[in-house]
Amino acid sequence: xxxxxxxxxxxxxxxxxxxxxxxxxxxxxxxxxxxxxxxxxxxxxxxxxxxxxxxxxxxxxxxxxxxxxxxxxxxxxxxxxxxxxxxxxxxxxxxxxxxxxxxxxxxxxxxxxxx
Amino acid sequence: xxxxxxxxxxxxxxxxxxxxxxxxxxxxxxxxxxxxxxxxxxxxxxxxxxxxxxxxxxxxxxxxxxxxxxxxxxxxxxxxxxxxxxxxxxxxxxxxxxxxxxxxxxxxxxxxxxx
Numbered sequence: 001x002x003x004x005x006x007x008x009x010x011x012x013x014x015x016x017x018x019x020x021x022x023x024x025x026x027x028x029x030x031x032x033x034x035x036x037x038x039x040x041x042x043x044x045x046x047x048x049x050x051x052x053x054x055x056x057x058x059x060x061x062x063x064x065x066x067x068x069x070x071x072x073x074x075x076x077x078x079x080x081x082x083x084x085x086x087x088x089x090x091x092x093x094x095x096x097x098x099x100x101x102x103x104x105x106x107x108x109x110x111x112x113x114x115x
Numbered sequence: 116x117x118x119x120x121x122x123x124x125x126x127x128x129x130x131x132x133x134x135x136x137x138x139x140x141x142x143x144x145x146x147x148x149x150x151x152x153x154x155x156x157x158x159x160x161x162x163x164x165x166x167x168x169x170x171x172x173x174x175x176x177x178x179x180x181x182x183x184x185x186x187x188x189x190x191x192x193x194x195x196x197x198x199x200x201x202x203x204x205x206x207x208x209x210x211x212x213x214x215x216x217x218x219x220x221x222x223x224x225x226x227x228x229x230x
Contacts, residue, residue: 045221102173
């Protein structure tokens with residue numbers, strides 16, 4: 001069955017340090033891939049998305065993600081974390097067998113930024 | 116501010132009751148999506164409407180129904196409420212009919228508490 005896995009429930013990173021949030025999906029073909037951020041009391045905001053082409057995708061707020069087909073992964077990275085990046089991050093996937101219509105979300109990773 | 120508005124922000128009601136959540140999409144967006152975020156189930160896609168017609172259905176219970184009106188606002192009706200329906204309900208909107216290629220803009224959500 002198709003699924004999206006974010007193995008880390010919480011991650012704590014020092015301000016200024018680099019960040020990598022993991023996301024894996026299970027499906028045979030390449031789906032559409034997304035990363036969203038949810039700040040406290042806010043809705044979700046799209047950081048970046050991947051459909052095809054260059055496997056390194058640049059997004060907003062200095063984030064990037066790399067699609068690795070061999071690992072069925074789409075990890076989110078940022079070279080230097082700011083205190084304002086503290087939030088919950090969701091990986092989401094659109095699978096081809098749903099006509100790319102139904103977003104499936106991972107369970108989220110809560111990012112804490114320490115001074 | 117995504118431009119998507121949801122009312123009310125908070126709703127407290129009792130088991131067995133019926134409530135209506137309202138969503139106004141961004142100006143010019145024709146698609147509206149509903150999502151449920153709960154501790155048990157995570158973030159789940161419920162249903163999508165495009166220009167008044169149902170386009171995709173996710174894990175929406177039979178006790179729940181939605182519609183999109185000619186002015187493009189949407190309502191999510193939840194009936195025979197149970198304790199497990201307590202959740203944050205998000206609405207999102209996008210320009211077109213493709214949940215894949217169109218960016219979805221999320222509202223701030225309605226927090227429903229069933230006592």
